Amino acid sequence: MGFDQVRQRRLSDDIVEQLERMILEGTLRAGERLPAERALAEQFGVSRPSLREAIQKLTAKGLLISRQGGGNYVVESLGSTFSDPLLHLLESSSDAQRDLLEFRHTLEASCAYYAAIRATDVDRARLREAFDALQDCYARVDEVSRAEEGAADANFHLAIAEASHNAVLLHTIRGLFDLLRRNVVTNIGGMYKQRSETRDMLISQHRELYLAIIEGRADDAREVSSRHLLYVQEVLEEVRQQVQRTARAERRNGI
Numbered sequence: 040m041g042f043d044q045v046r047q048r049r050l051s052d053d054i055v056e057q058l059e060r061m062i063l064e065g066t067l068r069a070g071e072r073l074p075a076e077r078a079l080a081e082q083f084g085v086s087r088p089s090l091r092e093a094i095q096k097l098t099a100k101g102l103l104i105s106r107q108g109g110g111n112y113v114v115e116s117l118g119s120t121f122s123d124p125l126l127h128l129l130e131s132s133s134d135a136q137r138d139l140l141e142f143r144h145t146l147e148a149s150c151a152y153y154a155a156i157r158a159t160d161v162d163r164a165r166l167r168e169a170f171d172a173l174q175d176c177y178a179r180v181d182e183v184s185r186a187e188e189g190a191a192d193a194n195f196h197l198a199i200a201e202a203s204h205n206a207v208l209l210h211t212i213r214g215l216f217d218l219l220r221r222n223v224v225t226n227i228g229g230m231y232k233q234r235s236e237t238r239d240m241l242i243s244q245h246r247e248l249y250l251a252i253i254e255g256r257a258d259d260a261r262e263v264s265s266r267h268l269l270y271v272q273e274v275l276e277e278v279r280q281q282v283q284r285t286a287r288a289e290r291r292n293g294i
Contacts, residue, residue, distance in 0.1 A: 054083055054093035062102060062113060065201060065209050070115045073103070133279065139215075139222055140275070144268040146211065147196060151248060151264040154202035155257035162202035163253055169198040170249045177242050189224035195245065199252065229278040230271070237274060244270065 061067045073079060073094075080090045094111055097103040105111050158166065173191040176183045193216055200212035212219075230237045244267040251260035 049092070050085055050089045051092035051096060054085060054090060055096050057083070058093065058097060059102065063206050064204075065206070065213070067113050069113055069213070071113050073111045073113070075110065136222060136225070136275075137272070139218065140268060140272050143219070144265060144272070146208065147199070147268065148261045148264040150196075150200045150203045150205070150208050150212065151252060151260040152203075152257045153205055153208070154199045155252045155255050155260040157204040158202040158252060158255075162198075162204075166195075166198045166202055166249065166252065169195040170245070173245060174242070177238065180238070185224045185228060188227060189220045189222075192223045192227075193220040195249075199248075202252065226271070226275055226278075230274045233274055233278045233281065240270060241267075 058067070067073070074082065076087055076090055076094075080087045083090065094103060094105065098105055098111075102114060103111050104114050154162070154166075169191075173188075173195045176188040176191045196219065197212055197216060200209045203209065234240075244263065248260060248263045248267060251257075251263055
């Protein structure tokens with residue numbers, strides 16, 4: 040009977056495994072700079088040559104990039120679900136905006152459900168911070184810009200995805216972050232004009248969602264998330280129909 044020779048595991052492989060886990064769980068984000076080699080070696084309790092070997096392996100895998108004199112970074116493209124040109128196409132298409140909301144409907148309801156089950160104290164603190172920032176935007180009605188409100192809204196939903204502790208959901212939401220933020224900025228003004236109660240509804244829905252997750256009510260969290268996005272879809276459909284009616288009326292009058 041033949042036996043395969045047992046290979047001794049290299050220390051650099053353990054470092055690679057830890058860094059890969061940190062990237063996958065979202066601790067290290069796309070584009071983020073790693074600590075300096077000396078500091079990172081001390082944190083891992085390893086020699087700098089072993090750390091350099093691990094970094095070279097991760098660079099070869101396309102997960103890290105080393106910049107001359109500038110340190111080591113998680114590659115930017117890791118967090119991009121869509122290329123910039125495609126993002127612009129999606130942004131300018133009303134059909135694509137509708138498709139994004141349908142996609143969010145499915146995705147974010149699952150994030151909310153798992154976040155309510157799995158959120159840790161650290162996750163709840165991060166979610167509370169994101170929720171407070173969003174509430175601050177709602178409170179400063181005449182001072183806050185659409186861009187600031189859009190970023191706060193997207194950050195709140197990203198915090199929920201992080202709390203879900205599902206790597207696929209998290210990286211999908213992160214990859215869509217810019218599109219989500221722009222989608223909110225594009226739509227929110229029209230929504231506020233269409234229905235006077237929209238701002239109050241969004242405030243109430245986000246509060247309900249936040250509390251359901253914080254209190255661990257998973258089914259409620261999923262239902263509130265679903266109801267929130269259905270409301271957004273409903274109002275935006277009204278906006279779309281109003282725009283079409285206005286254009287039709289102007290054509291009839293030769294405007």
